[in-house]
Amino acid sequence: MIATVETRAFRNLRDAVVELEARLVVVEGDNAQGKTALLEAAYLAATTRSFRTRDPRDAIAHGAATTIVRALVRGASDSEIELEIRLGRDRGTRAFFVGKSPVKLPEYLGLVPALALAGDSVRAMKGSPAERRRFMDRAAAAARPGHIRDLGDYRRALGHRNRLLRDGAPDRALAPWDEILARTGEAIRSRRRRELASWQHEIGAWPELFPEGAAARLAYRQSAEGPLADALQASRADDRRLRQTTVGPHRDDLAVELEGVDLLRFGSAGQVRAALAALTLAQLRAIRAQRADSEPLLILDDVDTDLDGGRQQALLEAATREAQTLASTTEPGLASSLAPLRLRVAGGAVGRVG
Amino acid sequence: MRPLPEPIEALVARLVRLPGIGRRSAQRLAFHLAREKPDELAGLARAIEALPRELQTCTRCGNLAAGELCAICSDPRRDESVICVVEQPENVAAIERSGAFRGVYHVLGGAISPLRSVGPDDLRIDGLLERVAAGGVEEVILATNPTVEGEATALYIARQLRDRPVRVTRPATGIPVGGDLEYVDEATLSRALAARRGVLDED
Numbered sequence: 001m002i003a004t005v006e007t008r009a010f011r012n013l014r015d016a017v018v019e020l021e022a023r024l025v026v027v028e029g030d031n032a033q034g035k036t037a038l039l040e041a042a043y044l045a046a047t048t049r050s051f052r053t054r055d056p057r058d059a060i061a062h063g064a065a066t067t068i069v070r071a072l073v074r075g076a077s078d079s080e081i082e083l084e085i086r087l088g089r090d091r092g093t094r095a096f097f098v099g100k101s102p103v104k105l106p107e108y109l110g111l112v113p114a115l116a117l118a119g120d121s122v123r124a125m126k127g128s129p130a131e132r133r134r135f136m137d138r139a140a141a142a143a144r145p146g147h148i149r150d151l152g153d154y155r156r157a158l159g160h161r162n163r164l165l166r167d168g169a170p171d172r173a174l175a176p177w178d179e180i181l182a183r184t185g186e187a188i189r190s191r192r193r194r195e196l197a198s199w200q201h202e203i204g205a206w207p208e209l210f211p212e213g214a215a216a217r218l219a220y221r222q223s224a225e226g227p228l229a230d231a232l233q234a235s236r237a238d239d240r241r242l243r244q245t246t247v248g249p250h251r252d253d254l255a256v257e258l259e260g261v262d263l264l265r266f267g268s269a270g271q272v273r274a275a276l277a278a279l280t281l282a283q284l285r286a287i288r289a290q291r292a293d294s295e296p297l298l299i300l301d302d303v304d305t306d307l308d309g310g311r312q313q314a315l316l317e318a319a320t321r322e323a324q325t326l327a328s329t330t331e332p333g334l335a336s337s338l339a340p341l342r343l344r345v346a347g348g349a350v351g352r353v354g
Numbered sequence: 355m356r357p358l359p360e361p362i363e364a365l366v367a368r369l370v371r372l373p374g375i376g377r378r379s380a381q382r383l384a385f386h387l388a389r390e391k392p393d394e395l396a397g398l399a400r401a402i403e404a405l406p407r408e409l410q411t412c413t414r415c416g417n418l419a420a421g422e423l424c425a426i427c428s429d430p431r432r433d434e435s436v437i438c439v440v441e442q443p444e445n446v447a448a449i450e451r452s453g454a455f456r457g458v459y460h461v462l463g464g465a466i467s468p469l470r471s472v473g474p475d476d477l478r479i480d481g482l483l484e485r486v487a488a489g490g491v492e493e494v495i496l497a498t499n500p501t502v503e504g505e506a507t508a509l510y511i512a513r514q515l516r517d518r519p520v521r522v523t524r525p526a527t528g529i530p531v532g533g534d535l536e537y538v539d540e541a542t543l544s545r546a547l548a549a550r551r552g553v554l555d556e557d
Contacts, residue, residue: 146544153502156469160506163468173473176466176509180502 009064022341051116119302223251416461
């Protein structure tokens with residue numbers, strides 16, 4: 001569990017040490033006061049990434065060259081480790097420390113598994129298949145480190161193949177790239193499917209949050225049926241005409257089907273939000289099953305968005321059982337029955353409420 | 355930042371273009387060289403200047419050579435029935451350091467990369483096919499780099515050699531000697547498992 005987070009020159013937050021040692025931390029405050037920044041700092045310390053922007057260096061405060069985030073993590077039997085991440089504006093000026101010693105990224109990652117459900121995730125997931133693929137890939141990468149490498153190799157090979165298609169290159173030039181795409185693409189698909197299968201098990205576990213869960217079927221929708229090697233072969237003529245590769249995991253999609261209708265695309269905002277929350281909780285269960293030693297972190301930014309009071313309460317109750325939960329809200333007094341540690345952020349300053 | 359003296363700055367600007375040299379290392383080298391005796395520096399300059407004048411490309415394999423043939427192609431003790439295909443001359447040097455290979459090489463000069471406009475015709479692939487067609491070659495080892503470009507190059511060449519009476523192999527990618535399984539990444543491990551062999555297999 002993250003006991004404290006300390007920030008320096010991080011967005012609009014005042015440099016300070018913030019105590020977070022509780023199963024549930026509710027961060028209140030009006031918009032643009034720094035609530036999300038505090039959640040982002042905790043997430044960054046855990047994952048080295050931001051759930052708000054692609055480039056975490058966006059979080060370096062105006063006028064500063066470097067930001068520092070430190071997290072004190074308390075493990076079982078009161079063991080403590082200190083995580084520290086430093087980000088500079090220049091490329092390559094990133095440093096990670098565990099217990100004051102500099103470490104490389106792979107040693108740093110995974111010490112605190114963390115997931116985030118942001119306020120704008122509903123809009124993103126509804127509108128964008130790319131976002132739905134990223135949702136699967138983030139989970140697959142967290143479970144299997146080889147996934148990131150396969151994604152990188154796949155994208156590079158795809159870029160090469162698309163270039164050849166644009167140039168009208170002969171079949172013999174395409175063949176090796178098809179082979180690489182088939183190998184890495186099948187690996188990507190099988191890891192995504194494995195994630196879906198594990199979520200399918202759990203998705204009905206929170207009926208008060210996501211009542212449709214018991215009947216929902218998670219579907220991995222392939223851009224073309226059958227093995228990718230065959231599909232690439234079969235689509236060559238189309239691909240040449242369209243000058244790009246039209247089949248493969250970069251065109252696949254995730255669907256949460258309810259009587260054959262995809263809830264992610266056609267459901268109400270509340271349904272999508274509840275479905276995403278249930279999928280996130282399912283991921284936390286999978287993480288906990290694999291990593292009994294570490295306590296995951298869950299970020300619920302703008303937890304009140306799109307969810308009615310009953311579902312909010314159900315989400316926070318469930319979340320608190322699965323992870324240390326940091327939730328932000330504009331509503332004072334949220335979740336009082338769960339006796340959270342309550343913080344208030346105003347003008348970048350974080351204070352305790354009550 | 356305080357500016358460096360112009361001659362040092364000029365040297366630093368050249369050194370930072372070298373692989374593995376950042377600005378800080380370049381400055382260290384430049385200040386070190388500034389303290390050297392003039393004949394030492396002249397010797398270094400001569401050695402650098404001699405490179406384009408005296409270095410050639412081996413007409414047989416594409417390796418760097420001091421004459422028409424490289425040291426390996428002109429060594430009669432090398433086994434010419436096994437050709438190891440690599441991307442660059444430094445890959446030859448790396449394999450030679452291991453001392454594990456007694457055959458000869460073929461240096462392609464890069465890897466297929468459509469995004470950088472490098473196609474098969476820009477590499478010494480035809481030269482390799484000619485060497486195989488000339489006969490006497492029993493095995494071609496495709497030791498291109500384990501990148502997608504290196505892999506695509508190996509696959510391309512393997513297809514070109516499919517109907518020739520040669521054995522085409524690729525070095526096993528696998529677990530480093532003395533490595534711990536726990537720290538081997540998944541992709542390496544799965545490839546190493548796929549390429550496993552019997553404990554008592556002969557080479």
